[in-house]
Amino acid sequence: MSDYIKENLNKDGIDRRGFLKCMAWVGTGTLCVLKGGVLKSYALSDVMQHKVGDFKGDLSFVQISDSHIGFNKAANPDVTATLREAIAKVNALATPPAFVLHTGDLTHLSKPSEFDTLAESLKSLKTERIFYVPGEHDVLEDNGGMFRERFGKDSMGDGWHSFDRNGIHFIGLVNVMNLKPGGLGTLGNDQLEWIKKDVSGLKSSTPIVVYAHIPLWAVYPEWGWGTDDSEQALSYMKRFGSVTVLNGHIHQTMQKVEGNVTFHTACSTAFPQPQPGQADSPGPMKVPDDKLRQVLGITDVNFVRGNQSLAIVDSTLA
C-alpha cells in the first residue's frame, strides 16, 4: 500500500486513508530509513511486506514515543503491556537498531514509579543506547529535574543534546518547558543559541536529524500542536542538504516535506489521539479493543550512504 498522501483536503498533510493506516498503528513504531538525506518512514506492521533490502542502509535506528506509563483510562488500561509489545517489535527487526530515540511522554504523571517502570521495560530493548527528550508529561514535577537526573545526565540545559553517528548529526531538543499562556511549544533563547553554535562547524553536506517531543511545524496550533520558535531553529539549518525532524506528542503519524526538511511524527505506544479538529479536544481516543494495536506503533529509520536519503518505516503493534 502506498504511503503517499493522495488527498490533502484539509492541507494538514494527512488523508483519510493515511489516518486510518496510522490508526492501525497504536502500540507500534515507525521504521525510518535515511537514504541520501531523505528520511522514509514505514509502519512496523508494513515492514513484513517489504524486502529486507528495501530498508537496509548504513545506519538503522528506531523512534518510539508517548509511552505514557501510568495512564490507565479507557483508551488503554494497560500501557505497559503495549510498550512491551512495541519493544518486542523492535527486537524482531531484521537489522537491530544502532540506538533508539524516545521522543517524550515516557510517563503520564512524572511519578518516580512511572519512570522506574519505563526504565525497567526498556532494559529489554536490543540496542546499544537510548536517547531521550522529555514530553510535557515528564516535567510535571520538579521542573523536569527527575527526568534529567534519570534520562538526561549527559545533556545540557533542560535536556538538549547532540551527537554524531555514521556521518549524521543528531540533535535532541526540549520544547516542553516554560510554556507561555496562550502559546505553543517553546525552545527558548538559550536553546536557540546553543543550536546555532552546535551546527555552525558542520559541513553543509552533513545529514541532520532533529528530534523533539512537540512537532516543530504547525500541525494544528489550535490544539497546541506546534512550536512557537521552531522556525528560528530551522533557519540555522537552511544550508544543509538534508534535515529530518522527528516528533511525537500527537499520537499519530504525519509527514510533510518542506524544502530540505522532512517532518515526521510517530505513533504512541499507549493510545491514539484524534485527527486535528476531528474531536472536541486532543485527549486520548477510545477505539474498539480489537483495534487498539492497529493504531499504536514504532518508527524505524535507515540511512544509506551515497543515496543520501533516510527511509522511515512506521509499523503498528497489530
Add this chain to the structure above:
Amino acid sequence: MKNTRWMLAAVLTVLTAFAGIVSTQPGLVAKAADGPASAQIKIDNFTFGPTNLTVASGTTVTWINNDDVPHTVVSDDKVFRSKALDTDDKFSYTFTKPGTYNYFCSVHPKMTAKIVVK
C-alpha cells in the same frame, strides 16, 4: 446514610438557590450570610468552564479536572499555582484581593481563562 446524603443534597440545593437570588450580576457569586462563598470551575475537554468567572472577594474557587489527562491551574502573575491535577483531582484558592486574574494550564498553554474578583 442514604437519608443523610439526601438531606445534604437538599440543603446544598437550597443554599445554591439562595446564592442565586442574592447575586446581583450574572456570574457573580455572592457571599452567603452564614459562611464564605465558593465557586467551582470544571476542566472538561481541555477547557476551563466557565472561562470567565466573576466572584466576590473572599470567595474560594475550586477547580476539578474531569479529563483523562493531567492539567494545571497557574496564574499568569504566579499568584497561584496548582500541582498537576490528575483525573478528578481538585485545587482551591481563596481570592481576597479584588482584581483580574488571568490563568492557564502550564501543560497545555492554549487553555487560558480569567477570574475577576470584585
